[in-house]
Amino acid sequence: MATENNYAYNSKIEGDLVVTKLDTAINWIRKHSVWPMPMGLACCAIELMAVGASRFDISRFGMEVMRFSPRQADCMIVSGTVTYKMAEVVRRIYDQMAEPKWVVAMGACASTGGMYRSYAVLQGVDRIVPVDVYISGCPPRPEALLDGMMKIQDKIEREPSVKNLMNRDMHKAPEKKCKPAPAHA
Amino acid sequence: MESALVEEITKKFDGATPRESIDHPAVNIPVDLLLSVVEWLRDEKSFDLLMDVTAIDWSEDASPRFTGIYHLASTTKHEYIRLASNCEDDVEPELPTLSKLFPAANWHERETYDMLGIRYKGHPDLRRILMWDDYPYHPLRKEFPLAGIDTDLPAADVAEATGAKVIPAPMMGGPFHAPQTGAMSKREPRAADQSWNEAKPKPSTN
Numbered sequence: 388m389a390t391e392n393n394y395a396y397n398s399k400i401e402g403d404l405v406v407t408k409l410d411t412a413i414n415w416i417r418k419h420s421v422w423p424m425p426m427g428l429a430c431c432a433i434e435l436m437a438v439g440a441s442r443f444d445i446s447r448f449g450m451e452v453m454r455f456s457p458r459q460a461d462c463m464i465v466s467g468t469v470t471y472k473m474a475e476v477v478r479r480i481y482d483q484m485a486e487p488k489w490v491v492a493m494g495a496c497a498s499t500g501g502m503y504r505s506y507a508v509l510q511g512v513d514r515i516v517p518v519d520v521y522i523s524g525c526p527p528r529p530e531a532l533l534d535g536m537m538k539i540q541d542k543i544e545r546e547p548s549v550k551n552l553m554n555r556d557m558h559k560a561p562e563k564k565c566k567p568a569p570a571h572a
Numbered sequence: 573m574e575s576a577l578v579e580e581i582t583k584k585f586d587g588a589t590p591r592e593s594i595d596h597p598a599v600n601i602p603v604d605l606l607l608s609v610v611e612w613l614r615d616e617k618s619f620d621l622l623m624d625v626t627a628i629d630w631s632e633d634a635s636p637r638f639t640g641i642y643h644l645a646s647t648t649k650h651e652y653i654r655l656a657s658n659c660e661d662d663v664e665p666e667l668p669t670l671s672k673l674f675p676a677a678n679w680h681e682r683e684t685y686d687m688l689g690i691r692y693k694g695h696p697d698l699r700r701i702l703m704w705d706d707y708p709y710h711p712l713r714k715e716f717p718l719a720g721i722d723t724d725l726p727a728a729d730v731a732e733a734t735g736a737k738v739i740p741a742p743m744m745g746g747p748f749h750a751p752q753t754g755a756m757s758k759r760e761p762r763a764a765d766q767s768w769n770e771a772k773p774k775p776s777t778n
């Protein structure tokens with residue numbers, strides 16, 4: 388009795404090639420392997436930790452590989468109140484992260500200073516690092532963070548990755564300007 | 573508040589006077605007696621816990637301007653006492669350190685130094701603790717605005733790369749605080765008067 392061997396490559400069955408653009412392929416890979424840098428600074432960080440719990444299952448999005456080393460991370464999640472004293476550290480860690488990198492401002496404090504209208508708190512982390520996604524809430528629920536991370540994925544998907552790679556001067560970080568500090572009235 | 577302990581202190585230490593207080597016994601102590609009073613309370617009266625070191629700024633034109641405040645508790649007798657000492661100098665206030673009597677005074681005094689600018693004579697390591705090292709102001713002083721004062725960012729390289737500065741925070745009808753009455757769900761911190769902001773100033777009342 389002759390049996391057909393379907394285990395090996397069979398051109399009759401799998402003859403089609405998938406044609407895609409390099410951009411799409413790169414973005415697809417990047418999008419599903421976001422390694423976040425948890426920049427936990429205050430209460431929001433607790434919600435960030437909750438995202439790692441089984442009931443939210445961040446692994447479904449391929450983002451569970453939280454790296455506490457900036458060299459291995461490519462998406463900084465700023466979760467908590469950024470004080471001026473800490474701002475320096477946040478920026479330094481951002482600078483040490485590998486390109487390409489993205490920033491999520493999680494919660495009211497990281498996005499705008501939140502309720503801390505005070506002399507000690509940086510009024511929005513976008514003053515020192517370029518933010519890609521802002522998440523509202525005080526604190527945002529873990530679902531909101533997941534939603535924000537999916538927004539980052541959408542954003543990664545639309546990036547002209549090849550162009551960025553080609554244009555990159557290997558010794559210079561790409562221009563990604565932060566919003567300049569507004570002159571105070 | 574009347575108390576046998578306050579009476580005992582005022583009798584024993586010349587210059588100590590009872591201090592008005594609505595909760596716990598309190599005494600005014602001349603600065604030069606402060607250490608001996610605290611030591612006596614600790615060793616003879618079993619006040620074995622230094623709960624708090626802080627200070628009061630009475631305002632720029634008051635003299636004495638700064639008063640150092642100390643809260644001591646006895647864990648065996650369950651008593652509290654408050655000591656207050658006026659700083660002699662209004663411009664460069666100074667108090668003796670308690671860190672040799674109570675190690676806990678170390679960081680309490682650093683905090684008071686940071687926030688009010690009172691120097692503690694004899695402190696082993698009087699550095700700022702909340703604000704960064706070269707911060708030029710003391711935020712709990714009366715003349716310091718809550719929103720802050722325009723200053724440079726602590727890290728010069730970050731300031732250069734980003735153009736960021738330490739700028740006064742927008743008050744927007746603030747400061748923000750949580751109302752103490754009403755349903756829990758309605759007690760999110762908010763500005764009491766949201767009708768004004770930096771662009772549309774508060775209407776003057778007169």
Ligand code: SF4
Pocket residue numbers: 429430431432466467468493494495496497501524525526527
């Ligand atoms: S936004 Fe709210 S929960 Fe988050 S760090 Fe600020 S105060 Fe905490």
